[in-house]
Amino acid sequence: MSWIPATDADRAAMLAAVGVRSVEELFAAIPPGLRMETWDVPAGISEMAVREKLGRMSVRNDVCSTSFLGGGYYDHFIPAAVDYLTGRSEFYTAYTPYQPECSQGTLQAIYEYQSVICRLTDMEFTNASLYDGGTAVFEAAAMALRVTRRNKVVVDDSVNPLYRRMLETHAANLDIELVSGRDPADAACVIVQNPGFLGTVRDFTALGEQCHAAGALLIVSVYPVSLGMLKTPGAMGADIAVAEGQSLGLPLAFGGPYLGILATRKEHVRKMPGRIVGMTEDKEGRRGFVLTLQAREQHIRREKAMSNICSNQALCALRALVHLSLLGKHGLAEVAAACHAKAEYLKSKLGFARLLNDGPTFNEFAVQLPKNATEVASALTSQGYLAGLPLKSVGAGGDNDLLIAVTEKRTREEMDRFAAALEEVACS
Amino acid sequence: MQLIFEKCRQRRAITFDAIDVPEAVLPAELCRASLAELPELSEIDVVRHFTHLSQRNVGVDCHFYPLGSCTMKYNPKLAEAVAAYPGFSWLHPHLASLPAYHAKCQGALEVVYELERLLAEIAGMKAACIKPMAGAHGELTGVLLIAAYHRDKGHAHKDTILVPDSAHGTNPASAAIAGYKVVEVPSNSDGLTDLDKLRAAMNDNVAGIMLTCPNTHGLFETNIAEIARMAHEVDALLYYDGANLNAIVGQCRPGDLGFDVMHYNLHKTFGTPHGMGGPGSGPVGVSERLLPYLPGPRVVKRDGHFSLETPEKSIGRMTAFFGNFLIALRAYAYILHLGDAGLRDVGRMAVLNANYVLARLKDAYKPAFPATVMHECLFTASPQAEKGVHAIDIAKALIDRGYHAPTIYFPLTVKECLMIEPTETESKETLDAFCDAMIEIARLVDEDPESLRAAPRSTPVGRLDEVKAAKELNCARLSPHLA
Amino acid sequence: MNPSELKYTEDHEWVGCAGDLYVVGITDFAQHQLGDITFVELPKVGRVVKQHEETAAVESVKAAGDVYAPIAGTIAAVNETLETQPELVNQDPYGEGWFFRLGHVDAAQLSDLMDEAAYKDFLAKNPD
Structure with missing residues (x-):
């Protein structure tokens, strides 16, 4: 089992050209006592057998239930052409565009990605992507420390609790004071999320003004699909917008690969981590694209770099670009409108539960059930429903609290049946 | 366009x-x-x-891509096929957040569990964790693990990480982001870490040392046992940068060499696609002593059922869930197919191919170091540069001849560096044709240097004005109201 | 400024006296090493800097570096022209390409620095 094309005759000819009798001689630099003899790796199996084995494993995962599970990651429709186009091997088998002349496809696509992200968020600059939403929050916080030369990071309760834990882990050894709330005094930044983790929609414009008066940056984490409808981070005066880009044409994929989005204003662009593509031209005046501002990056600055990031999630950024191009200006607005209207419809059917949001919501909302939410969700799995995220499981609510998400994929009929099933289980 | x-x-x-x-x-x-x-x-x-x-891009599927340090091997289509199975690609990650939902994702949890077990075994480590989303993210995770270990042992004075000057730039950057002071250790004239200088830099304040082995000069650190002894003597931990694991997979294992913590690049050694720069995947492997600190939560198996637990002293969450799961799944398919014998052949053939390229080119180009190389060979184009043709000109001339360029100007320790990594999945015919092109270019350095400096001419654009790009910073076509 | 009247650091900054103030820039050697300079970040006027403190930054396509204050003082003026014309650092490193002016300096620290001959010696010994 191998993808090695060399024949025995090739190997013999190559060994002769190198001037050794066996491949073994080429490993002479490894001290003999350190060579491996045995390991517990099974014998290889054919492609047919691998596909059979993994096929069997894949069907032990539930992707057929009617899902109201969100919590920062959403089951949206993805046009067929997204997989088709991003599956072209000229994209996925290429690497970082170090040689721009033969990487104009990648570079122009990233420039266009940067453009759609700026247009979506109303920001002026964005990088070529980060790993995911959580690491984008960390990178944004680190960027705020560089801009302000302060060390206090204020995280609002609206932020996804998983992001907060990632921020704590990533920043563990840096001199950063992490505090909860929204008070910008002496802070490098205040981080908020819109819609909040429990789904509440807010306008953070006033908070942005308070931040700026206090010399702090406002970082707004957004749900990109909601920007088909909601006020943008740019319009709220955010200094940095971050997002989990999964909802833009990436499948749920049990957690990844996803897409970290980070956008900022011109004045902070040189403190921004990650790769960025710029437009330029060749000697004959032909338009072209290159990686720019590379001098800030780790391969040149080493320990003084803006970030240790080397790669990005370029193929995921391409998915987002293709997805948004297929939906278009009106299509994204329609998806957002459908998500919102459907969620409002489901909300109206759940009179038996107490709504926990203290303001309007977009496509997700939190309810307190008469019973333990985990037990209710567990019971509903046998009826073919993923009822949502019991908030206790992520430390964001009490025993009976359930976070329910609705995307454009859910139909009125599904919601009617789900509301009835939920009421029966929760109120019996 | x-x-x-x-x-x-x-x-x-x-x-x-x-x-x-x-x-x-x-x-x-x-x-x-x-x-x-x-x-x-x-x-x-x-x-x-x-x-x-x-069509304005080149990838491994259409071109030989000998980009040193990046291991641009063939990306098997088998892996793409299994990653597209809806049972994996549509699976909601929050099914892992709730024990009541774990029955709904047993197949995916099994993939995580089995892959982590195999990765640990392949590298001779006690355990592996697939969460980190790229090599640099794995490095950061690894250094945070080192920090957690020392904090736990009360080693507050350990504030330094040693990094050889030949290391990838991510090493010092990752150590710095984890809060460490970075001290660079020079290489000797043989291209290996200078033992005397390492000894001089090693003291009780050193928390760890990050090594790449074989190093970025393509050379195996023959003194690795002595380096490990020196580090462990002051309770400094040894970090293995897995960027070059492809050279030794199946031949020797980082764990057996004395390394305490490492990262794997699944997009290098285990054949997952590079995706124009990502998504990759950078799992970490640890020895017994770092086991209690691994990022949580981890997949465990009890009575045939997979569930999640967070180690008692875990450093916390590096990712929301399991990192780039679909990339890890591809690597799992790769390992299952190759198995014991197939994986052993990877390192052997990668090394044979690199030495074959070295043998064919060593008269036309000056090898950076005299020794037998491992999986990649380095040349210095300094002799050509004296005649006015630089490494970048050679790279661009190769593009015109249908090849992706080697890595150039890295590592920083070799002037005018050309770093060629053929990988095991290229045939002798491909290597011969590439070497012929390289030799022709070397001849043109004397006969027609201007043609090389004018390359590339076959691409949609010629060499681009990077100064203009950096000065103008036109990085987006903004909305009309912001433009 | 006349290079022969300036004082130099091992980080390739120069400092020279101009009236009541001291002018700081980077040397011809430094601008050569950096190549085409694309961006200069200047300090705020009024900032008090210590000797060898990171005070400004300079970027080219292939490198980025910090500019340290050769002597302690207070930033009295910065060369705002560099924000739009960073290439002046390449074209005229000892003249139009100056970075900032320091007041309230600790002039005694000038004796820690090299004169032109010593700097040339230093470059000869450290060609990279």
Whole structure:
């Protein structure tokens, strides 16, 4: 089992050209006592057998239930052409565009990605992507420390609790004071999320003004699909917008690969981590694209770099670009409108539960059930429903609290049946 | 080629069914003032645009891609096929957040569990964790693990990480982001870490040392046992940068060499695609002593059932869930197919191919170091540079001849460096044709240097003005109201 | 400024006296090493800097570096022209390409620095 094309005759000819009798001689630099003899790796199996084995494993995962599970990651429709186009091997088998002349496809696509992200968020600059939403929050916080030369990071309760834990882990050894709330005094930044983790929609414009008066940056984490409808981070005066880009044409994929989005204003662009593509031209005046501002990056600055990031999630950024191009200006607005209207419809059917949001919501909302939410969700799995995220499981609510998400994929009929099933289980 | 924004003609691709519930509105002050100016085209326009963009790229499937340090091997289509199984690709990650939902994702949890077990075994480590999302993210995770270990042992004075000067730039950057002072250790004239200078830098304040082995000079650190002894003597931990694991997979194992913590690059050693720069995947492996600190939560198996537990002294969450799961799944398929014998052959053939290229080119180009190389060979184009043709000119001339360029100007320790990594999945014919092209270019350095300096001419654009790009910073076509 | 009247650091900054103030820039050697300079980040006027403190930054396509204050003082003026014309650092490193002016300096620290001959010696011994 191998993808090695060399024949025995090739190997013999190559060994002769190198001037050794066996491949073994080429490993002479490894001290003999350190060579491996045995390991517990099974014998290889054919492609047919691998596909059979993994096929069997894949069907032990539930992707057929009617899902109201969100919590920062959403089951949206993805046009067929997204997989088709991003599956072209000229994209996925290429690497970082170090040689721009033969990487104009990648570079122009990233420039266009940067453009759609700026247009979506109303920001002026964005990088070529980060790993995911959580690491984008960390990178944004680190960027705020560089801009302000302060060390206090204020995280609002609206932020996804998983992001907060990632921020704590990533920043563990840096001199950063992490505090909860929204008070910008002496802070490098205040981080908020819109819609909040429990789904509440807010306008953070006033908070942005308070931040700026206090010399702090406002970082707004957004749900990109909601920007088909909601006020943008740019319009709220955010200094940095971050997002989990999964909802833009990436499948749920049990957690990844996803897409970290980070956008900022011109004045902070040189403190921004990650790769960025710029437009330029060749000697004959032909338009072209290159990686720019590379001098800030780790391969040149080493320990003084803006970030240790080397790669990005370029193929995921391409998915987002293709997805948004297929939906278009009106299509994204329609998806957002459908998500919102459907969620409002489901909300109206759940009179038996107490709504926990203290303001309007977009496509997700939190309810307190008469019973333990985990037990209710567990019971509903046998009826073919993923009822949502019991908030206790992520430390964001009490025993009976359930976070329910609705995307454009859910139909009125599904919601009617789900509301009835939920009421029966929760109120019996 | 036009930007996609320049092709919009008020046509649309995707349309939706009418919404089957009453319309709902939010207060105007919570809504955006005008729709985002996204491109809007017919589906065929979108398909043609991105197909044409793809044709302005080169990838492993169409070109030999000997980009040193990046291990641009063939990306098996088997792995793409299994990653597309809906049972994996549509699976919601929060199914892992709740024990009550774990029965709904047993297949995916088994993939994580089995892959982590195999990765640990392949590298001779006690355990592996697939969460880190790229090599640099694995490095950061690894250094945070080192920090947690020392904090636990009360080693507050350990504030330094040693990094050889030949290391990838991510090493010092990762150590710095984890809060450490970085001290660089020079290489000796043989291209290996200078033992005397390492000894001089090693003291009780050293928390760890990050090594790449074989190093970025393509050379195995023959003194690795002595380096490990020196580090462990002051309770400094040894970090293995897995960037070059492809050279030794199946031949020797980082764990057996004395390494305490490492990262793997699944997109290098285990054949997952590079995706124009990502997504990759950078799992970490640890020895017994770092086991209690691994990022949580971890998949465990009890009575045939997979569930999640967070180690008692865990450093916390490096990722929301399991990192780039679909990339890890591809690597799992790769390992299952190759198995014991196939994996052992990977390192052997990668090394034979690199030495073959070295043998064929050593008269035309000056090898950076005299020794037998491992999986990649380095040359210095300094002799050519004296005649006015630089490494970058050679790289561009190769592009005109149908090859992706080698890595150039890295590592920083070799002037005018050309770093060639052929990988095991290239045939002798491909290597011969590439070497012929390299030799022809070497001849042109004397006969027609101007043609090399004018390369590339076969590409959609010639050499681009990077100064203009950096000064003007035109990095997006902004919405009309912001432009 | 006349290079022969300036004082130099091992980080390739120069400092020279101009009236009541001291002018700081980077040397011809430094601008050569950096190549085409694309961006200069200047300090705020009024900032008090210590000797060898990171005070400004300079970027080219292939490198980025910090500019340290050769002597302690207070930033009295910065060369705002560099924000739009960073290439002046390449074209005229000892003249139009100056970075900032320091007041309230600790002039005694000038004796820690090299004169032109010593700097040339230093470059000869450290060609990279």
